Amino acid sequence: MKKTYHFSLILFAAICLVSACRKMDATYKEYVVPSGLVYPGKAIAIAQSGRNRVQIVWPKGVDKTVVKAKVYWNSFADSVVVDVAAITGDTVKVMVDNLQEKNYTFVIRTFDAQGNISVPVEVNGGSYGERYQSQLLTRPVNSTLINAAGKLTINWGGADVANGAYASEIKYTDVSGAAKTQIFPVLLKTTEVKTTEITDMLANTNYQFRTIFRPDSLSVDKFYTSYSDGGLFSIDKGDWHVVAFSSQHPGGDNAAVNFIDGTEHTRWHTCAGCSNYPHWIVIDMGAPRILTQFGVWRTDFDSPGGDKRGPDKFEFLTSTDNVTWVSQGSFDFDHNLNGEQRYVLPNSPKARYFKFVGTQGSDSNMVLGEISAYGL
Structure with a gap:
């Protein structure tokens, strides 16, 4: 009797469950697609930034039923239709032009020939314009060194890597007289490149430079700063040698060659007790250069505060052959002042030799630390 009662309860519960399921099916029946929903292959896309534009890119994929796509932006207020079936390559590229300078969210949906729609895909991308351009700074040139063989070494200041600086562009005239442009990366892996060498620039000419920016690594457009002139070159003293001099005090610490060794911490000391003004030295720069400026230092060798035995006045002369000399003027020198004292040569003479x-x-007697020359 007890078993019959239990069986009856189970049977009643099963009948109620079946009845409830039939009612539920009736409720949702109108929303069920008999053959199931079809979703074309979705676009696995990336957004590439640009100048007042963004490019959306994705592979066509393995779903050959996809015939078109639609890209939406501005909260679906704007869109563009893409004829995917007409694309012969394996990549879909959609350029969205005439965009304001800001970040955008793009929604991509693909369609098959029956009108079935893929699940939406969102990608974010930025459009850059005048606001970004106005923030870009040219990477400065700290100095430019040229040697007798014509090799130019550009020493760079810091680049605005955080804002997208990735290369420097150098424009110059090469030895054949042709205009030439070279691109040099700002970074080598993660290390900032500090120097650039150019070996084929036409003698006695200058160069121009600018910095190239990309807002991000995927950007389809580059941004450029304005060109700047290369400015003055430091003439490489590695090629210089002393041709002649009036006198030097005994000992290597006093030698005339110390006047061109690259530091004011050594000295040229003319013979003490056995020489009088004028004191002079002739330097061969190793190649003809157009000189526009030169600089003279007093020394702090053996005189930490600075040696006051420098001249009050001096003359600077130039020559192309070490035979015929042209005076470029008489100049005052402050023997109480440390550091370089720079002088302009208004005539910009072309010379291989100069005489101080x-x-x-x-x-x-006379004591000095260093002399340098600048020009092209």
Whole structure:
């Protein structure tokens, strides 16, 4: 009797469950697609930034039923239709032009010939314009060194890598007289490149440079700063040698060659007790250069505060052959001042040799630290 009762309860529960399921099926029947929903292959896309535009890119994929796609932006207010079936390559590229400078969210949906729609895909991309351009700074040139063989070494300042600086562009005239442009990366892996060498620039000419930016690594467009002139070159003293000099005090610490060794911490000391003004030295730069400026330092060798035995006045002369000399003027020198004292040569003479002549000073002998030349 007890078994019959239990069986009856189970049977009643099963009948109720079947009845409930039939009612539920009736409720949702109108929403069920008999053959199931079809979703074409979705676009696995990326957005590439650009100048007032963004490019959307994705592979065509293995779903050959996809015949078109639609890209939406501005919260579906704007869109563009893409004829995927007409694309012969394996990549779909959609350029969205005339965009304001801001970030965008793009929604991509693909369609098959029966009108079935893929699940939506969202990608984000930025459009850059005048606001971004106005923030870009040219990477500065700290100095430019040229040697007798014509090799130019550009020493760079810091680049605005955080804002997208990735290369420097150098424009110059090569040895054949042709205009030439070279691109040099700002970074080598993760290390900032500090120097650039150019070996084929036409002698006695200058160069121009600018910095190239990309807002991000996927950007389809580059941004450029304005060109800047290369400015003055430092003439490489590695090629210089002393041709002649008036005198030097005994000992290597006093040698005339110290006047061109690249530091004001050494000295050229003319013979003490056995020389008088004028004191002079002739330098061969190794190749003809157009000189526009030169600089002179007093020394701090053996005189930490600076040696005051420099001249009060000197003359600077130039020559192309070490025979015929042209005076470029008489100049004042402050023997109480440390650091480089720079002088302009208004005539910009072309010369291979120059002569420095100390003409007047407070002592009979003369002590100086260094001399440099600048030009093209």
